[in-house]
Amino acid sequence: MRPVLVGLGKSTNNAADVTLDMFGRRLVYFIYDTILHFLAILVLPLSFFRALRDGEPKVFFQRLGFLLPQGIPEGSLLLHGVSVGEIVALRPLLKAIQEKHPSTSLIVSSTTRSGRKTAKRLFPGTTVLPFPMDLPWTTWLYLKKIKPSAVVLLELEIWPNFLRNCDQNSIPVAIANGRITEKSLDGYRRVQRFLPQFDKIALYCVQNEAYAERFCALSVPEDRVHITGNLKFDSLPPTIEAQSPWKDWFLDASLFVMASTHSPEEVDILSEIIQDPDMKSLCIAIVPRHPDRAASLFSKLKSLLGARPLFLRSEMKEGEPLPEGSVMLVDTFGELEAIYPSGTVAFLGGSLIPHGGQNVLEAAAAGLPVLVGPHMGNFEEEMRLLRGIGALQSGATPTALVRCLKEWLKQDSLAEEAGRTGQCALESGRGATERTRVLLQEAGLLSPDS
Structure with a gap:
């Protein structure tokens, strides 16, 4: 009889645990849903006006489960x-x-x-x-x-x-x-x-x-x-040659690509670069993570750079190489993949601020050595891979990053070799x-x- 009693006691405890879990789960969902509905009352009007501003009012209703397209195969x-x-x-x-x-x-x-x-x-x-x-x-x-x-x-x-x-x-x-x-x-x-x-x-x-x-x-x-x-290895584009108009604008120039940047990374890094006479001829392409920041950023850069040539991508036409030391602010969407092959070194933004970083693989796949700040928590594995083979360097401050940049630019072969090493490692990881x-x-x- 004792084994039966022990078994019954154990079942009772398990049943009690299950009941407690179910009650606790329902309670947690109730609290979670209550908070979400309260926040929705505050946020939904703002979301609606933002959708109107972006020309996507339908998206607002689709996120609520309405106005979804007809004819989607079950x-x-x-x-x-x-x-x-x-x-x-x-x-x-x-x-x-x-x-x-x-x-x-x-x-x-x-x-x-x-x-x-x-x-x-x-x-x-x-x-x-x-x-x-x-x-x-x-x-x-x-x-x-x-x-x-x-x-x-x-x-x-x-x-x-x-x-x-x-x-x-x-x-x-x-x-x-x-x-x-x-x-x-x-x-x-x-x-x-x-x-x-x-x-x-x-x-x-x-x-x-x-x-x-x-x-x-x-x-x-x-x-x-x-x-x-990592699927991102397979999603990386095949190696391509530099293409127009980027190869025409930055012909034979060292090009520093500041990719997926966030405020105030652009101003902080450029402030260091313009103080260094050895980097007077360095061309720079700035590609903000959010292109809608371009208008306000352009004004800040104009004040910061003084006489250094500054261009806005949307106003450019294909043609002759740009002057030495030119800075181009890319205010258009989806061009980063085409810019990388013309680059020499890339900095990936969202890493000098506590954002978690941005994807470093596309730059490495194009053969560019990569610079990042200290905040790369969202891309630990990718960073570990590239840093371990010398294709990535990190710096805690803009000063440290620019110091790394100078080291790579001392000889064209240093940046080229580091970039090629990263590129080969990614090919083998597909x-x-x-x-x-x-x-x-x-x-x-x-x-x-x-």
Whole structure:
């Protein structure tokens, strides 16, 4: 009788734990939803006027689950990337699915306006949508309207109500190109028992072993976590020669590309450069992360640079090389990939401020050595790879960065050799796309090859 009694006691405790978990989970969702609805009352009017300003009023309603396009095939695969970087990384996977699973209808979603613009440019003919606001009724409406067969989320863009509604509607969810920082891990650990329930995700395709261990630390079953490599290696463009008009403007000149910059990085770095007489002839292309900052930034640069030539990309015409020491502010969208092949060294922005950095791989793939500031928490693996082979240097201050820049510019061969080393390393790291596609098929999120 004793074993039976022990067994019954254990079952009772387990049942009590389950009941407690269910109660706690419902309580946490209630608190979460209450806060979100309160914030929505404050934020939705502002979001509506911003959508009007951007000429996208329809997007506002689509994020609430309304005015979604008619005729989307039921059972489509929804692929989501939060912004430009994730959407670009999605390119080889989407292409592989289209080639090997031609009967699979695809939908691409992105949270940001720039992400959606990039998706429409990269994936013509594919339905592109905004991602829904994470209110319980908006996510329910959204999923009811588009009726996806499965969802693939790039990196770690998960929202509790979206995930919960997918689970309730038997829509399997996978993470592709998964990564999770130590900071994010600490945050998720505090609420993992209730929110957002990582065990509801069917498959984790992660970039490396460190990320795999972090996901397993969140009680994700080990058999769901697979190391596939980084999709961004496969999404990198093939090596191309410098092209017009950039090669014409910066012919034979050393060009410092300041890419995806945030305020006040441009002014802080240029303030150091213009004080150095050895860098008087250096040409500079500044590509802000948000081109709508260009007008105000142009005024600041004009005051800072004095007599040094300053140009605005939208006002330029193809033609003769620019004067020595020219600075060009790029106020147009989507040109960074074309600028890199004409560059000598690149600085990646969002790294001198606590933003987490920007993707360093595109610059490295084009053969440029890379400079970054101290705040690269969102790209730890990429930074570790490039720094380990001498293709990346970091500096804690603008002064330190400019010092590194000078070292690379002392001889053309130094920058060229460092850039070539990074380029070769990225070529050898390709292959994540096929590994991810196979796992998605094996997990039942993709139909067998046609």
